[in-house]
Structure formats: structure tokens, C-alpha cells
Amino acid sequence: MRKQFVIFSSLLLAITLALSIFLNRNWSVLFAIILVFVIMGYQDMYQKKHTLRRIYPLFGRLRYVMEELRPKMYQYFIESDTDGKPISRIDRATIYQRAKKELETIPFGTQLDVYAEGYEWMCHSVSPKAFEKLNHNPRVVFGNKDCKQPYSASILNISAMSFGSLSAQAVEAMNGGAKLGSFAHNTGEGGISPYHLKNGGDLIWQVGTGYFGCRDEEGNFNPDLFAEKAKLSSVKMIELKISQGAKPGHGGILPASKNTEEIAQIRHVKPHTVVASPPYHSAFNSPLELVQFIQKLRELSDGKPVGFKLCIGHKAEFVSICKAMVHLDIYPDFITVDGGEGGTGAAPQEFSNYLGAPMLDGLAFVHNILTGMGIRQHIKLIASGKITSSFHIARAMALGADTCNAARAMMIAIGCIQALLCNTNRCPTGIATQDPKLTIGLDVADKKVRMANYHKGTVESFVELLGASGLDDMKNITRSHIYRRVSLNDMLTYEEIFPSMEVGSMLRGEIPDRYKWDFAHADMNRWGISEIKPTV
Known part of the structure; x- marks a missing residue:
């Protein structure tokens, strides 16, 4: 143009x-x-x-x-919501204003229908805490008993988006913002590119089913290549992607036309060829092998925090993973819970719309199982699923999250207008495209500052919410602090909607009816749902 x-x-x-x-x-x-x-x-x-x-x-x-x-x-x-999974216009406006450091207040009060089913709010206190006396930069340390290099992370970080799906300028701007704001940048499964390293921001290296950046010529996991990259000083944590909310159980395809010399070199694949990411991992074949593989990754990385990301599907399979952890006494340093509301331009509509548990349901379930089995203290939880505001962070923490990852909000902070052209290579803002005629418009120096502004403003807003609720520490948020309207006359707390578990209760045989079927069908020796043989 x-x-x-x-x-x-x-x-x-x-x-x-x-x-x-x-x-x-x-x-x-x-x-x-x-x-x-x-x-x-x-x-x-x-x-x-x-x-x-x-x-x-x-x-x-x-x-x-x-x-x-x-x-x-x-x-x-x-701000028209046409994608079926919108970020509300109010949240979008807040992201823009916060990133640009503009006035965030809105005239004439709330623009939400507070009497609509599904409206949610947080309880406040008549004795709030003064913002000045609270910790304005809360952080969480990742690393359990087997970790040698713990990482202190911000409560809000950049979710997984690969170079290839995003432009080099977008990746560079995000990583530059992460460096300025001291938060982490998830690479996505496309591997570590020079644009992830240029600004020196902290990285969470995601390893997917294609093992891009750490694979041999046949596409199998290559421990030597993994160790080489995992030991980079910018890599602070490693995330093994089991599934993602936008397309759980579905692999990705990199078309030959997009598989440039540069991308092929980063992913360790042949250029100008179709590259398929399988829907499952070849490095392990059971929950037990998954847990052992996590330990292997930790050792190859010289003890950096290692975890896995998944969207909850068959609940019995997650229970089987937890049984394997207890059996081996090996635990991931973190679990990222993605939701079925996750977004991507590379997912079939049926997968995007109808497969995988929503993030809130999955997060509450994972926290409950880990708590009931007495292993929650070993594992940090990351919530990833349309986190755009400080209220979303508080809501996720009420359900058990320690930190949150955001993708769409970070794209909007650097200029995304939700043109809904992510999958066409014609993104008009130069973010989700490899077309140099479009990417030239994205100025990294300006956008990385906006990224840092959005992060800082959102974290500080979360701290203000804490204070307004009478809390001085995010660890004190409970499910009773969040309400949801379920009908015109009925409001329930998250504790009533997602009942909590007592620590170690499941080890004592106190398994709620809603989980009994999942425990009965969990098998740590294989994937899938085990069959219960009828008694004679």
C-alpha cells in the first residue's frame, strides 16, 4: 500500500x-x-x-x-464482536488505553448488564487496604524439590505464540516489553528464534509434539539439541505442550509456502516442505512415561523449572497423571491449564468451538485433584484462557491459579485491531503476518513500551482490586470472593459453583461423587479410559 x-x-x-x-x-x-x-x-x-x-x-x-x-x-x-469468541469492547478499550497510558475512566458508569445471567463480580470490603502499602509487583517462585534453578515470575506473562504465526517484529516487540516490564515471554511451539533473544527478555520455551528446535531428521526428540537450547541464559522455564485449548487433540500443519529458509532453520526442518505437528507426543506413551520425560527434561536443562500445558479433556487421564506423580514421587514444577475458549487461526471450527473444557472449569478441577491428592504444594498452576483484565487474574487465582498467561490482550497492546485475518497472512497491523509490506508498519521501539505499559497497569490494577477486597496478599483470595449471577434472582459464589477440596482428602478415600468415575477409570500405565471389569 x-x-x-x-x-x-x-x-x-x-x-x-x-x-x-x-x-x-x-x-x-x-x-x-x-x-x-x-x-x-x-x-x-x-x-x-x-x-x-x-x-x-x-x-x-x-x-x-x-x-x-x-x-x-x-x-x-x-469493536464489533464478530469472531464468536470476543474480547469485550470494554476490555479492549481498557487494553488500548492502558498500553497508550491514556485516561482509563469511563463516563456514565458500568456499560455491562449487571442483571444478565453470567455477570460476575468480586466482593469488596468496608475496610480496604491502602494501595500504597501493598506489594505493587507481586511475583511467584517456580521450582519444587527437584529444581536447581528456580524462577521468580510475574503474575502476568505472555502466552504461547510462535514465530511464524506472529511476525518477527511482533515477537521482538513482545520480548522487548517483557524485558522492560520484567515478565516472561512464552515462545510457542515454533521454537526459539533470534527475535526471542534479541532484547534479552525472559523466555518460557515451549516444546510441542513436533519438537521444533530439538528434533532429529525423522521428527523425534533430540536430547542434545534440547540441552543446547535449554541452557541458554534467556530460557527460564520449559513447557511441554500436551494440548492447547484452541485445538486439543489436533496437530498443526506448516504449509510449504510458509516454511521459509529462516523458519526451517529455527525449527530444524527442511525448507519449502509441508511440516506436520502430530496430535500426540512420540517421546512417551503413558502417564508414567510422561512424568519420567519431565524429569529427563529437567536434568537436560541443568535443573530449570519444567512443566506441561494441557486443556482438560477426559478427566480420568489427568487423574492418571497425578497417580503417576505420586507413584514416582516426581512432580512437574508447574501445570498450565488452557481453556477451550483459546484462540488461533489454525484450528478447525469444530475443534475451536466444541472440544476441550473451558479454562475456569479445567482450572478448578486441576486444583481440586492436586489438593485432594496432597501434591498441590509441589506444583504451581498457570491459567491460560482469555485473560485480559485484572479481574480475570483475580478470578483465576480464586480458582487456584498462581499466575496467568495472556495472548490476545498482548496482541491488542501492540496494536491488534481484531481484523480477523490472522490465518490469511494479511493482518493489517503487521502482527500475524509474514508479509514484509505489512510488517514494516510495526515499530518495535514504540510497541514494546506499550506492551510494558499494559502489563504494569494491569498488575497494579489487580493489586488495587486486592486492596479493595480487604486483602493484602493474593494467596488469600478464595472462591468465596467471586460471585456469578446464574439467574435474575440467584447469585452463587465460586465456592458454591466449584466446591473446594481439603488437602489430602482423596488419599484418605474421601472422593466426591463427581470424581469417583474418573478415579475408577484412571490408569497410569496407558492413555485413555480404563475399563472396569465386572465382578463375577
């Missing part, structure tokens, strides 16, 4: 100038008008704060015209 603008504007100027000289001086008025617009267009191309204006000179200004016509025009054209 920049090239077309230069050519077209130059032609228009040349034609109108020639007409004004050789035909009629009245054409000089049109020449002057066009000249003004051309100057505006060149200003757009060389400014660095607005990606759309850099990529679409002059025409990109229309988006900001709509923004000024709020609330109706901007909400309809820019």
Missing part, C-alpha cells in the same frame, strides 16, 4: 501540475489540495506510533476518525 501510494500520488501531482501550467491555472487549486493530502500521507509513512497509518498512508486515518466518533461508530466498526 505504501508503494502504491507513492506511485499514485506522484502521478496525480504530476498531472495536476501539468494541467495548471499548460491548460488552466484553476487546476492549481486542485494541485494544492492533492499536495496537502500527499504531505499527510508521507507523514503517515514516517511516523512510528500508529501501525495502520504507516502501512496504509492517508487511508489508515479513517480508523482514527471512527475512534473519535465514539461510542456508536467506533464500537460498531472497530
Whole structure:
């Protein structure tokens, strides 16, 4: 679009100038008008704060015209929820404002329907804690008894998004923001790229079923390559991806057209070929082998925190993993619980919409099982599923999360407008594309600051929520602090919706009816649901 603008504007100027000289001086008025617009267009191309204006000179200004016509025009054209899994327009506006350090207050009070089914809120106290006296940068230490290099993490970090799905500039901006704000950046399963390392931000290296960056020529796990990358100083934790919420049980395909020389080198695959990520891991074949593989990764990384990510499917399979942990006395340092509401442009609609437990349900279940089996103290929990606001962090922590990961919110912080073109390579903001004509518009120096601004503002807002609830430590948030309206006349706390478990109660045989079937069908020696043989 920049090239077309230069050519077209130059032609228009040349034609109108020639007409004004050789035909009629009245054409000089049109020449002057066009000249003004051309100057505006060149200003757009060389400014660095607005990606759309850099990529679409002059025409990109229309988006900001709509923004000024709020609330109706901007909400309809820019904040329209058309993807089926929207981030609310209020949350989106907050992300934009927070990233740009603009005024966050909204006139005329709440814009939510507080009497609608599903509305949620947090209890406040008549004796709140003063914000000034609270810890403005709460952190959580990852690392259990087998970990030699614990990591102190922020409560909000960047969720898994690979280089390839995101542009080099987007990855670089996110990692730069992570460095500025002292939080972590998950690489996604596409491997560690130079853009993850350029700014020196902390990394969580995700290893998926394709073992990209640590695989041999046949696609199997290569321990030597893994050890080499796992020992990089920027890599603080390793996450083994079992499944993701957007497409659980489904592998990915990298088309030959996208498999460039650069991406192939990073992923250790042959360039210009179709590369398939299988739906399951080849390095282990049972819950017992999974737990042993986690220990192997920890040893190969010289004792860095290692965990796994999954979206809850068959609950019996997760119970079987926990039984394997207890049997071997080996525990992951963390578990990332993803939700079925996860987003990606690379998932079939049926997988995206109808497969996998939502994050809140999965998180409550995982926390309950770990607590009931007396192993929660070994394992930190990360919530990953449409975390966009400080309330979402508080809600996840009430269900048992120690920290949270965000993906969509981080994209919006660096300029995503949810154009819903992520899977087409035509993202107009240069974030979810490899097209150099589009990625040129994303200025890393500006966007990494916005990323850090959003993170800092959201964490501080979470601390303010804590204080308003009369709490001085995030560990004191309980399920009783969050309410949900289930009908016009009924409101339930999360404790009533997701009843808690007592520590070690399941070891004493106190298994609630809702979990008895899962325990009866859990087999740590194989995947799937075990059969209960009828008694004779």
C-alpha cells in the first residue's frame, strides 16, 4: 500500500501540475489540495506510533476518525464482536488505553448488564487496604524439590505464540516489553528464534509434539539439541505442550509456502516442505512415561523449572497423571491449564468451538485433584484462557491459579485491531503476518513500551482490586470472593459453583461423587479410559 501510494500520488501531482501550467491555472487549486493530502500521507509513512497509518498512508486515518466518533461508530466498526469468541469492547478499550497510558475512566458508569445471567463480580470490603502499602509487583517462585534453578515470575506473562504465526517484529516487540516490564515471554511451539533473544527478555520455551528446535531428521526428540537450547541464559522455564485449548487433540500443519529458509532453520526442518505437528507426543506413551520425560527434561536443562500445558479433556487421564506423580514421587514444577475458549487461526471450527473444557472449569478441577491428592504444594498452576483484565487474574487465582498467561490482550497492546485475518497472512497491523509490506508498519521501539505499559497497569490494577477486597496478599483470595449471577434472582459464589477440596482428602478415600468415575477409570500405565471389569 505504501508503494502504491507513492506511485499514485506522484502521478496525480504530476498531472495536476501539468494541467495548471499548460491548460488552466484553476487546476492549481486542485494541485494544492492533492499536495496537502500527499504531505499527510508521507507523514503517515514516517511516523512510528500508529501501525495502520504507516502501512496504509492517508487511508489508515479513517480508523482514527471512527475512534473519535465514539461510542456508536467506533464500537460498531472497530469493536464489533464478530469472531464468536470476543474480547469485550470494554476490555479492549481498557487494553488500548492502558498500553497508550491514556485516561482509563469511563463516563456514565458500568456499560455491562449487571442483571444478565453470567455477570460476575468480586466482593469488596468496608475496610480496604491502602494501595500504597501493598506489594505493587507481586511475583511467584517456580521450582519444587527437584529444581536447581528456580524462577521468580510475574503474575502476568505472555502466552504461547510462535514465530511464524506472529511476525518477527511482533515477537521482538513482545520480548522487548517483557524485558522492560520484567515478565516472561512464552515462545510457542515454533521454537526459539533470534527475535526471542534479541532484547534479552525472559523466555518460557515451549516444546510441542513436533519438537521444533530439538528434533532429529525423522521428527523425534533430540536430547542434545534440547540441552543446547535449554541452557541458554534467556530460557527460564520449559513447557511441554500436551494440548492447547484452541485445538486439543489436533496437530498443526506448516504449509510449504510458509516454511521459509529462516523458519526451517529455527525449527530444524527442511525448507519449502509441508511440516506436520502430530496430535500426540512420540517421546512417551503413558502417564508414567510422561512424568519420567519431565524429569529427563529437567536434568537436560541443568535443573530449570519444567512443566506441561494441557486443556482438560477426559478427566480420568489427568487423574492418571497425578497417580503417576505420586507413584514416582516426581512432580512437574508447574501445570498450565488452557481453556477451550483459546484462540488461533489454525484450528478447525469444530475443534475451536466444541472440544476441550473451558479454562475456569479445567482450572478448578486441576486444583481440586492436586489438593485432594496432597501434591498441590509441589506444583504451581498457570491459567491460560482469555485473560485480559485484572479481574480475570483475580478470578483465576480464586480458582487456584498462581499466575496467568495472556495472548490476545498482548496482541491488542501492540496494536491488534481484531481484523480477523490472522490465518490469511494479511493482518493489517503487521502482527500475524509474514508479509514484509505489512510488517514494516510495526515499530518495535514504540510497541514494546506499550506492551510494558499494559502489563504494569494491569498488575497494579489487580493489586488495587486486592486492596479493595480487604486483602493484602493474593494467596488469600478464595472462591468465596467471586460471585456469578446464574439467574435474575440467584447469585452463587465460586465456592458454591466449584466446591473446594481439603488437602489430602482423596488419599484418605474421601472422593466426591463427581470424581469417583474418573478415579475408577484412571490408569497410569496407558492413555485413555480404563475399563472396569465386572465382578463375577
